[in-house]
Structure formats: C-alpha cells, structure tokens
Amino acid sequence: MMRFPISDTSPIRFPGPPPAACDVVVLGGGVIGVMTAWFLAERGLKVTLCEKGRIAGEQSSRNWGWIRQQGRDFGELPIMMESLRLWKSLSQEFGEALGFRQEGVLYLAKTEREIANFETWLAEAKPYGVDSHMMTGGAVAEKLKGSSKAWIGGLHTPSDARGEPWTAVPLLATGAQARGAVILENCAVRRLDVQAGRVAGVFTEQGRIACDQVVVAGGAWSALFLRAEGVEIPQLAVLASVAATEPMAEIFPGNACDDDFAFRRRQDGGYSIAPGSGHDFWIGPDAFRNLRTYLPVLKKDFRSTGFRPAAPKGFPDAWGTKRRWGGDETSPFEGIRVLNPAPNMDRIARVQAFFAEAFPGLGRPRLRAAWAGMIDTMPDVVPVVDRVGRIPGLTIATGMSGHGFGIGPGMGRVVADLVAGNDPGHDLRRFRLARFTDGSALTPGPSL
Numbered sequence: 062m063m064r065f066p067i068s069d070t071s072p073i074r075f076p077g078p079p080p081a082a083c084d085v086v087v088l089g090g091g092v093i094g095v096m097t098a099w100f101l102a103e104r105g106l107k108v109t110l111c112e113k114g115r116i117a118g119e120q121s122s123r124n125w126g127w128i129r130q131q132g133r134d135f136g137e138l139p140i141m142m143e144s145l146r147l148w149k150s151l152s153q154e155f156g157e158a159l160g161f162r163q164e165g166v167l168y169l170a171k172t173e174r175e176i177a178n179f180e181t182w183l184a185e186a187k188p189y190g191v192d193s194h195m196m197t198g199g200a201v202a203e204k205l206k207g208s209s210k211a212w213i214g215g216l217h218t219p220s221d222a223r224g225e226p227w228t229a230v231p232l233l234a235t236g237a238q239a240r241g242a243v244i245l246e247n248c249a250v251r252r253l254d255v256q257a258g259r260v261a262g263v264f265t266e267q268g269r270i271a272c273d274q275v276v277v278a279g280g281a282w283s284a285l286f287l288r289a290e291g292v293e294i295p296q297l298a299v300l301a302s303v304a305a306t307e308p309m310a311e312i313f314p315g316n317a318c319d320d321d322f323a324f325r326r327r328q329d330g331g332y333s334i335a336p337g338s339g340h341d342f343w344i345g346p347d348a349f350r351n352l353r354t355y356l357p358v359l360k361k362d363f364r365s366t367g368f369r370p371a372a373p374k375g376f377p378d379a380w381g382t383k384r385r386w387g388g389d390e391t392s393p394f395e396g397i398r399v400l401n402p403a404p405n406m407d408r409i410a411r412v413q414a415f416f417a418e419a420f421p422g423l424g425r426p427r428l429r430a431a432w433a434g435m436i437d438t439m440p441d442v443v444p445v446v447d448r449v450g451r452i453p454g455l456t457i458a459t460g461m462s463g464h465g466f467g468i469g470p471g472m473g474r475v476v477a478d479l480v481a482g483n484d485p486g487h488d489l490r491r492f493r494l495a496r497f498t499d500g501s502a503l504t505p506g507p508s509l
C-alpha cells in the first residue's frame with residue numbers, strides 16, 4: 062500500500078528563515094492557518110506562519126475532501142457559502158491541481174427519522190439560498206449507478222464540491238507565500254511572549270519572533286498550547302480512519318454517505334472511503350476534565366465511538382504529555398512533527414464490505430492506501446473563532462470539529478479581517494470563546 066504522501070520525512074518545502082519581527086504570527090500550517098496567512102498578506106500585513114512539521118501534514122491532508130454547505134450549522138453556513146465562492150476562484154488560479162469539482166453531496170436515508178432530520182435542516186437552510194433538496198428513494202437509485210441498497214430517500218446539494226486535500230492545501234500555501242507570507246516548516250511555536258499583559262512575540266524552536274498579534278490555528282494541539290498560556294478550551298481529539306481505493310468504475314461523481322459508509326470520487330479515479338459515523342477516542346486527562354461538557358454529544362455518539370484507554374506517547378492528550386514548559390525548553394510540539402495515527406483497519410474492512418454490498422457490480426474495493434487523522438472537536442461541534450480578551454493580541458481559530466477543510470478559505474478570510482481590525486462580515490457570536498464559561502447552554506450543531 063502507498064505511504065501517506067505527507068510525513069515527517071517529507072522534504073522541507075518552506076525552510077524560512079524566520080524574521081526577527083513581523084505584524085502577525087500564525088501558529089499552524091493547516092488549511093485554516095494557511096488561508097488566514099493568505100488573506101493577512103493580501104491585507105498588507107507582514108505575516109509569518111509557523112508549522113511544527115509539514116504544511117497540511119495533519120487533518121488538512123487527511124480529510125475526506127468534502128466541500129459542503131449541506132448539513133452545516135447555521136452559524137457556519139454563510140461563511141461556507143462564501144468559502145465555496147472562494148474555492149471557485151482559487152480553482153481558476155490553480156487549475157485542476159486543487160481537484161475542485163462541483164459534483165454535489167448526497168446524504169442517504171435508511172429510516173424515516175433520518176428523512177425527518179434532513180427535512181428539518183433543509184427548512185432552516187432554504188432562506189440562505191442553498192440549492193439543497195430532498196430526493197425520493199427512486200431518485201436516489203437513479204443517481205447511484207448499480208446500487209442494490211433500498212435507501213428510502215436523500216438530501217442532495219448539487220453545488221457542493223470536492224477537492225484533493227493533500228495536493229490542494231500545500232498549493233494554497235504557495236499562494237499565500239506568493240502574496241508575501243513567510244512560511245516556516247519544522248518551526249514549532251513553543252510559547253507566547255506576553256509583556257505588559259499583551260502579546261509581544263512568540264518563542265519558537267528557531268528563536269523569538271517579535272509581533273503584536275498571534276493566531277492559534279493548531280488543530281488538535283491548540284488546547285495544549287493555549288492551556289500553557291492559561292487559556293482553557295474544551296477541545297478533544299477524535300481518531301477518524303480513511304482509505305483510498307484503486308481506480309474503479311464511477312457510481313457517483315460527487316460525495317455520498319449514510320451512517321455506515323461515506324465515499325468521495327477521487328481525481329485518480331478511485332474513491333476515498335470511510336466509516337459514515339464510526340470513530341475512535343483515546344481517553345486522557347482532557348477527556349476527564351471536559352467530561353461534563355461533552356455529555357450531550359457523547360450520548361448521541363456513544364455507540365459509534367470506540368473508547369481506548371490511552372493515546373500513543375506524545376499525542377496531545379496522552380497521559381505522559383508535558384503540560385508546562387518554558388519558551389526556551391523543548392515543547393511537546395517538537396516531539397511529534399506530524400500526527401500520523403494508525404487507522405482502525407477493522408472499521409475500514411467493514412466499510413469495504415458495506416461498499417461491496419451496496420454496489421455488488423463493483424465487488425469489494427481494493428485499497429491503495431489507508432490512514433487516519435485526529436479531528437479537533439468541540440462539545441457543540443462548532444469552532445472557536447475569537448479574540449482572547451485576557452491577552453490582547455491573541456486570536457483563536459480552532460476546533461473545526463471535522464468540517465474545516467471546506468470552510469477553510471472562507472474562515473481564513475474571516476480570521477484575517479478579525480485580526481486586521483476589519484468587519485469580518487459575518488456574525489461570529491456562535492464561535493465565541495466565552496460560551497463555555499458565561500453560563501449559556503451549549504447547543505450542538507446539526508453534525509449531519
């Protein structure tokens with residue numbers, strides 16, 4: 062099987078060197094950090110992006126590649142619609158290499174309850190102007206060539222899209238660089254340098270960079286970084302497994318799923334396949350700390366979650382991971398350059414079986430690669446995008462909760478304007494940091 066294309070042994074494409082000073086340091090070279098740096102540079106700010114490992118080494122290369130409005134939380138939907146417009150213009154700049162294709166997203170229902178959930182979402186989504194619509198079982202059967210499963214209906218958004226994560230995000234980083242952003246790989250940010258109560262710089266493993274603004278877009282590592290600065294976010298990391306098949310006949314050109322399995326047509330003629338809802342979770346100190354906050358989602362997801370007692374050594378919430386360190390000390394971020402957990406092959410085997418059962422004409426898909434990623438999730442399944450009042454100059458953009466790839470360009474634009482002091486153009490109250498402490502009830506997003 063093919064090795065995952067981005068790892069800690071991949072050649073460094075963005076060597077630096079680090080500047081002594083800039084306006085904004087962005088921590089994290091996933092799609093959120095990259096697109097934030099892109100728009101900050103476009104706004105004329107001097108921006109440095111520090112990535113501890115490789116650009117897009119973690120979630121931003123490992124995801125399914127779905128760019129979807131469908132099933133979105135309504136706080137995110139307007140940003141996602143902007144993001145889709147941005148993806149279209151990015152695909153004009155980068156051409157086929159992004160793998161951007163608007164071939165639609167289709168959710169498949171096996172039960173009346175699922176149909177009712179889709180209809181509830183659709184009724185609220187319609188006023189936003191999305192082109193989503195319900196489909197009958199007959200229409201679904203016509204759309205999915207050769208399917209043997211009797212889905213009773215579906216929710217379909219023809220304008221939704223797909224991209225090729227592991228080629229797209231590194232390309233977007235070259236675009237940010239071309240606009241003036243300095244991008245550094247193998248450059249962990251260890252700590253903030255806070256002076257007189259506000260951000261004065263960062264301590265990185267390659268030295269101090271003076272700046273008066275920092276954006277934390279560290280994916281699954283954000284909570285660990287922020288906690289060392291006295292800022293708590295109830296973020297946990299969930300293991301999600303994926304596989305890519307060998308090229309096979311086309312059954313649907315877009316992305317589709319039910320709660321058993323999900324598939325997305327790939328540019329190489331295969332499919333990215335994954336469990337529809339199953340994932341795994343390693344219990345660690347943060348899990349205990351945040352247990353109460355997570356009870357509502359836990360109740361919903363309990364059966365689809367595989368619990369394991371301890372994360373591998375050095376993972377963000379592993380039992381032995383260091384929680385305190387100084388700016389001149391080696392930090393946990395240098396211990397694991399690229400989080401590369403082993404996929405759960407039992408889950409992948411079940412997905413192969415579901416696929417073969419649903420499309421008997423194609424048989425059991427043969428795998429070209431299998432991998433996993435650590436999803437940075439929040440208890441209400443929507444991110445934190447906010448300034449930290451207690452530390453002026455610090456902005457958080459993290460916890461995309463398993464759907465940050467599609468929204469990446471739009472969210473990057475929003476975060477850049479927030480940092481630049483411009484109107485972000487969308488209502489960001491749903492993503493405020495204080496929601497975890499101000500006594501308001503947490504409302505989980507639809508996570509459809």
Ligand SMILES: Cc1cc2nc3c(=O)[nH]c(=O)nc-3n(C[C@H](O)[C@H](O)[C@H](O)COP(=O)(O)OP(=O)(O)OC[C@H]3O[C@@H](n4cnc5c(N)ncnc54)[C@H](O)[C@@H]3O)c2cc1C
Binds near residue numbers: 088113251278394463
């Ligand atoms: C299996 C899987 C399937 C998914 N499917 C989809 C999908 O179909 N559609 C969708 O929209 N989303 C999907 N997602 C979610 C999506 O991939 C993420 O929400 C998105 O990539 C998050 O981007 P990010 O930039 O916030 O984080 P990441 O991509 O995780 O990037 C964070 C980066 O920060 C770096 N970092 C952390 N700490 C430091 C530090 N101290 N110093 C320097 N660098 C640091 C890390 O090395 C990492 O590269 C999926 C995720 C997974 C894992």
